[in-house]
Amino acid sequence: MHQIKYGSQLIDYELIHRDRKSLGIKVYPDCSVRVFAPQDSSLEKVESKVHEKARWIIKQQNEFLSYHPLTPPRQFVNGETHLYLGRQYRLRIELGTEKGIKLFRGRLLVGAPDQKDVERIINDWYREKAKNHFKDILERTFPKFKKYSIPFPELSIRHMPTRWGSCTPKGKVILNPELVKAPKGCIEYVIIHELCHLIEHNHTKAFYDLQETIFPEWKKWKERLEYQLV
Template identity: 35%
Template sequence: MIEQQLRLPGGQTIPYQLDLRLRKTIGLKITANGLVVHAPKRISAIQLQQVLLQKAAWIQQKLALRETNQVAPMQWQDGEPLLFMGQDIVLTLQHHATNKAVVLQGNQLLLRSPQVDQPAFVARKVLQWYAQQALPDFKRRVELVAAQMGEKITSVALSNAKSRWGSCNSRKQIRLNWRLIQAPPHIIQYVVCHEMAHLREMNHSARFYAVQESLFPNHVQAEKELRALSPILHRMA
């Protein structure tokens, strides 16, 4: 990703992330971090600027809507609401003489430590816990879909990307954003199936969507749900 600025006729600027790919068209996406532009590798700066200026009103409208839908930043303190597998849970902090493993007890994510008054420490321990839950869950899902497809996966790893939920490359390596473990299981499954479909088609062509349809028929609705849920999932840095 390349950090860029779109300068509008009135003098305002809109920051955006430029992702140059092997593609024929320009794609615009509003993420939790702002505007992301996917563009062909060989496009000129002038061509790109012209297209973005034509879409400036749409971009400003979507960015304004994103601001109104912003959720409160994460507060790493006792009683903080969290999500796990689509369920509401609560962060519970307790002072203890020694550090204890983070555990989920009912609807409480319990952290006992002498350092519970240190937000950075709490954040690190909780994020570690989420990653520990995410990887085995994602691996199991990928293995099941791979078996269904008759494919073999090289590796499954966690991603910390800000604007992508997953990736699949020609070496059959799957990466999935750990934040997805907060989402309902069917949303996780949708992303897994989306990335697995790339094993057959490394693009977003009609053939790709046919493969995705066979793996996850309700993908259109799931994509809408994930887009709406995205700001909440990205509360965790």
């Protein structure tokens, strides 16, 4: 791993020497950077090239799906609304019972031994629902990529402070469990966006053309994801 300083920002990159004539830079959706350099290029020359492209690298890193919470922080008390697949449910808590959750007529019914357990019970439930829905939607969406012959990705669910989704150079798709609060169309959009990155790593015109071909409605769902605040 190598690093350059650009203004107040640090850019970490992996340097890979290849049989090639010119230097190439790739920024991946997990924000990692790889620099492919000709066999005989010196570190000094590589560094000056990375410096030259630093603004572009930072722009690429910032453009990957940014996340902001769909809802302000919750208190986990009776009457409060909670989002699930884009719909609002009113919270009704029953204390002094076994833990359990049910959706019924616009309500999120939560049974808990004690008030201090409520938040954890709800978050565990969201995570479990996220796991199932993300897996279903990925399986349903993957056939759209048939002709690109990418391998079926490993799916991982992880809270990320700034991203809805991400993917690694090895082809693993990472999704933020918060996404299960958004409508299914938004979930599909994020999954398709990440699958497109397995073919086109950077946000180039080729990337957007591919995304448009596979999911023409993507803009509508992107907006929904960015502007829905309840």
